[in-house]
Amino acid sequence: MEEKWRRSQDWFWEGNLQERVLDYMQQDEGFTILSPGQPTVQESGIDIVAEKMVGEVPTHCMVTVRGWPSSVYTKGKLQGQPRVSRPETVAREWMAQVVLDLALHRGADPELVLALALPTMAGYIRYLQRLRWFLAAARISVYLVAQDGRVTVMPPGAAPVSAVTAPSAAPVTGPSTRRKLGLPGSSRLQLPLLHVLIASGGQASRTECIGLVAQWFPEVPQPPPAEFGQRLSIAQNTTQLEGFTEIVGRGVWAITEAGRAVHDAEWEDWLKNKES
Amino acid sequence: MKFVTRKGVRLDRAACGWLIRRHIAPDADILYVEAEDLPQALEDGALLFHNTTSEDPASGDRTSFQELLAEYRLDERDEGLALMSDIVRGAETKEPGSIEEAEGLRAIAKGMNALARSDEEMVERMLPVFDALYAYCVRRVGGQRGWANAEAGWGRQDEDATTVWSPTRAGARI
Numbered sequence: 001m002e003e004k005w006r007r008s009q010d011w012f013w014e015g016n017l018q019e020r021v022l023d024y025m026q027q028d029e030g031f032t033i034l035s036p037g038q039p040t041v042q043e044s045g046i047d048i049v050a051e052k053m054v055g056e057v058p059t060h061c062m063v064t065v066r067g068w069p070s071s072v073y074t075k076g077k078l079q080g081q082p083r084v085s086r087p088e089t090v091a092r093e094w095m096a097q098v099v100l101d102l103a104l105h106r107g108a109d110p111e112l113v114l115a116l117a118l119p120t121m122a123g124y125i126r127y128l129q130r131l132r133w134f135l136a137a138a139r140i141s142v143y144l145v146a147q148d149g150r151v152t153v154m155p156p157g158a159a160p161v162s163a164v165t166a167p168s169a170a171p172v173t174g175p176s177t178r179r180k181l182g183l184p185g186s187s188r189l190q191l192p193l194l195h196v197l198i199a200s201g202g203q204a205s206r207t208e209c210i211g212l213v214a215q216w217f218p219e220v221p222q223p224p225p226a227e228f229g230q231r232l233s234i235a236q237n238t239t240q241l242e243g244f245t246e247i248v249g250r251g252v253w254a255i256t257e258a259g260r261a262v263h264d265a266e267w268e269d270w271l272k273n274k275e276s
Numbered sequence: 277m278k279f280v281t282r283k284g285v286r287l288d289r290a291a292c293g294w295l296i297r298r299h300i301a302p303d304a305d306i307l308y309v310e311a312e313d314l315p316q317a318l319e320d321g322a323l324l325f326h327n328t329t330s331e332d333p334a335s336g337d338r339t340s341f342q343e344l345l346a347e348y349r350l351d352e353r354d355e356g357l358a359l360m361s362d363i364v365r366g367a368e369t370k371e372p373g374s375i376e377e378a379e380g381l382r383a384i385a386k387g388m389n390a391l392a393r394s395d396e397e398m399v400e401r402m403l404p405v406f407d408a409l410y411a412y413c414v415r416r417v418g419g420q421r422g423w424a425n426a427e428a429g430w431g432r433q434d435e436d437a438t439t440v441w442s443p444t445r446a447g448a449r450i
Contacts, residue, residue, distance in 0.1 A: 071338075086342065086346065087338070088338065088342055088343045088345075088346035088347070089346045089351070091346070092346055092347060092349070120328045121327075121328065122324055122325070122326065122327045122328050122340065122343060123343045123346070123347060125324055125328060126323050126324055126325070126343075126347060127347070129318065129321070129322075129323050129324070130323065132321075146328075159315070159318040159319045159321075160318060161314075161315035161318050161319060163318075163324070163328045164311070164314040164315055164318065164324065164328060165314075165315055
């Protein structure tokens, strides 16, 4: 049977980029995430809000995350079918929106640390190159996310050279990207989340899910840190976009029939992979 | 204006070279450099016109030619170029159901690649091929499917075919 298309399959989807950037900001830059933003199947962009103490002064940062447009329809009856409008055409519109948003944010708050997060697609790289003067003038840095999960930061006005440099180490895609904090990434949490929802009778509160899912990962400290809950929320959001879970009350998650089917089809493999 | 790509130009990037020369920035410098020299070229402000190392293999139907067209909004303004991009994509990707002209273009490009001795020469040799292909595309989207000389008469030049690619007509684009 042909595998069902999922939005999260595209490495350049905004939800996947968000996960990488959140990790990078927390682990490498020491930010505390105030709001991770919510990826949507409509690809409407994500704003991450974070805070870091510089001396004794809290500095706030807003990162606008934009993926590369999918080449297929992301919702509706045609989901998974090729789109009529080409991604590069849509990408130009997205870039125009982002630049306007960033310019308006800078005008509204000269002190806010502003950044943009993009996948290292050549189309975006050329825009960044042509907009270096603007990024320098508006003091906007750029997080570039590569397919292998590498995140590099371009200071305001710098050239996007990381897009043309090969990774210096082995690819860090998949589960190994989360080793630094010792926490699994949100993509690894999706199936265990479906499993605990089934085991809980079809639905459970977010708090219950955090505790139950964490039990499948011995490396997660007890009680699970806030970052773990954040990643589980992202996992829930992703599975909701794919129709596998839904929110049935305030902070209450439930599994759908489609979610049960995916769980039944993939759980054994997940267990085998975990053991190996 | 400066554009850069890695060495080893074939069909898609030769078409990009034509697009830059004829429609984007006729006076631009086009650099063909080793991969390790790309970062310095970007530092110097050059614009990349090939896919990065992290492009998704599943997006193999995307061509740099199409991306440049979209970036400069040329496909919205010029139906001939839009048709040409379909032909270039078909020739580049060999996807089933490609427009019929794609196969011929691929053969010509491979032959030219065998004759050329450098990336610069490859692009230079392909310029008149793409000029002709563009003239054909302009005529075709205009509903002209016959031979131009049959319409214009021998000894007279078809105005469309001789002016459509003119750099002075195209000018630099933003």
